[in-house]
Amino acid sequence: MGKVALVTGASGIQGRSVVKKLEASNEWSKVIAVSRSPLDFESKAQRISLDLNDKGGLKSTFNSEKIKDVTHVFHLAFAGDMTNTSRTVAGWLNNLVEELESADNPLEYVFFASGNKYYGVHLAQLPGEPKTPFRETDPRHFPPNFYYDMEDYAIERKKKGAKWNWNTYRPGPIIGYSLGYMNWLMEFAVYATICKEKNLPMRYPGTPQGYRVLFDCADADLLADVQIWLSKNKHAQNTAYNVNNGDVFRFEQLWPKLAEWFGLDVAPPLHIPLTKFMPHHKDLWASIVKKYDLKDIPFEKLVRWDFAEATLNAPSDEFGDATKLRKAGFEGQKMYTEEVFHRWFKELAKMRIIPDYPNLDKKS
Numbered sequence: 014m015g016k017v018a019l020v021t022g023a024s025g026i027q028g029r030s031v032v033k034k035l036e037a038s039n040e041w042s043k044v045i046a047v048s049r050s051p052l053d054f055e056s057k058a059q060r061i062s063l064d065l066n067d068k069g070g071l072k073s074t075f076n077s078e079k080i081k082d083v084t085h086v087f088h089l090a091f092a093g094d095m096t097n098t099s100r101t102v103a104g105w106l107n108n109l110v111e112e113l114e115s116a117d118n119p120l121e122y123v124f125f126a127s128g129n130k131y132y133g134v135h136l137a138q139l140p141g142e143p144k145t146p147f148r149e150t151d152p153r154h155f156p157p158n159f160y161y162d163m164e165d166y167a168i169e170r171k172k173k174g175a176k177w178n179w180n181t182y183r184p185g186p187i188i189g190y191s192l193g194y195m196n197w198l199m200e201f202a203v204y205a206t207i208c209k210e211k212n213l214p215m216r217y218p219g220t221p222q223g224y225r226v227l228f229d230c231a232d233a234d235l236l237a238d239v240q241i242w243l244s245k246n247k248h249a250q251n252t253a254y255n256v257n258n259g260d261v262f263r264f265e266q267l268w269p270k271l272a273e274w275f276g277l278d279v280a281p282p283l284h285i286p287l288t289k290f291m292p293h294h295k296d297l298w299a300s301i302v303k304k305y306d307l308k309d310i311p312f313e314k315l316v317r318w319d320f321a322e323a324t325l326n327a328p329s330d331e332f333g334d335a336t337k338l339r340k341a342g343f344e345g346q347k348m349y350t351e352e353v354f355h356r357w358f359k360e361l362a363k364m365r366i367i368p369d370y371p372n373l374d375k376k377s
């Protein structure tokens with residue numbers, strides 16, 4: 014048997030792109046997709062419904078599903094909030110790897126996702142913190158942070174002679190489809206649609222400071238390419254990388270472009286407590302679903318507003334220096350963020366998640 018990939022979080026923003034990309038390539042003899050809920054996209058992957066909190070369940074499921082040939086793990090599962098303090102989530106990686114090892118899977122490579130909360134963006138209160146651009150060598154913040162736990166686990170296992178190599182990356186916000194906790198694309202697309210239907214300008218709902226700071230972010234499809242590339246390039250393994258689309262931006266520049274694709278004007282920013290205000294528009298969303306024949310996803314599942322509410326008020330710049338990944342030889346990271354949003358807005362319209370407004374067909 015050739016290379017066999019096991020992807021956790023397969024239904025999430027990163028997992029679905031990785032599963033699709035692995036399946037589209039003929040280099041993988043099998044793809045195993047792990048999540049609790051079913052996949053909502055076409056896939057030939059072996060589906061495993063597994064709760065990573067249930068350690069005993071891992072053993073019995075691997076036995077019953079005859080999981081014996083896994084060579085590559087792409088660990089993209091996550092549950093929780095913005096604090097990154099969960100020891101449980103950190104422990105998922107250890108449990109998973111150790112159960113696969115104890116079932117004699119010939120592991121060669123383990124990837125796990127991190128993000129720029131490694132640098133403490135979720136703790137920032139004041140302009141200037143944390144300092145940018147983030148470099149992979151920056152000192153850690155005072156713990157806990159489950160990214161540190163996962164990375165320490167990999168480093169320690171490698172020191173003790175693990176046969177597998179590892180990588181992690183540290184992107185900013187990820188742009189792609191999911192019904193997950195952190196999703197700028199869904200937050201912006203649904204917010205814009207509601208502004209459109211209410212005939213309001215698309216006002217940036219964060220602080221004026223957040224409108225002006227520098228951000229970077231990363232396309233979910235690009236991140237899948239990064240993972241697969243790293244898994245094949247031994248010289249680039251056993252280390253962490255910053256990664257982004259290729260540019261940095263201010264919402265001051267990006268927001269009017271996002272609004273234009275919905276045929277909307279913008280107005281000066283005004284901080285809106287999205288988690289409190291958006292639930293009021295549940296009935297409106299139900300009528301939008303009906304009017305445009307959209308997929309009927311309950312409004313409270315469609316978008317969680319916490320992520321936009323936290324990030325759009327950033328007191329400081331949030332971007333990484335992605336030179337290390339370029340120096341290692343990865344040739345992506347050549348996109349403007351507006352192109353990425355535009356492609357995904359069109360994809361959401363195609364999926365019937367948002368209306369197919371005429372301006373979405375305009376060029377980026």
Ligand SMILES: NC(=O)c1ccc[n+]([C@@H]2O[C@H](COP(=O)([O-])OP(=O)(O)OC[C@H]3O[C@@H](n4cnc5c(N)ncnc54)[C@H](OP(=O)(O)O)[C@@H]3O)[C@@H](O)[C@H]2O)c1
Nearest residue numbers: 022024025026048049050064065090091128186187193195
């Ligand atoms: N989203 C972003 O913008 C972003 C940016 C930078 C870094 N990150 C980091 O990337 C990592 C993954 O986050 P994400 O946003 O990509 O996740 P996500 O889209 O919310 O997906 C999470 C996945 O984990 C699965 N999952 C949740 N609880 C599980 C459990 N108990 N057992 C098995 N599977 C479970 C979910 O599927 P089921 O619910 O069906 O099980 C889903 O497939 C996190 O560490 C996050 O901090 C995310």
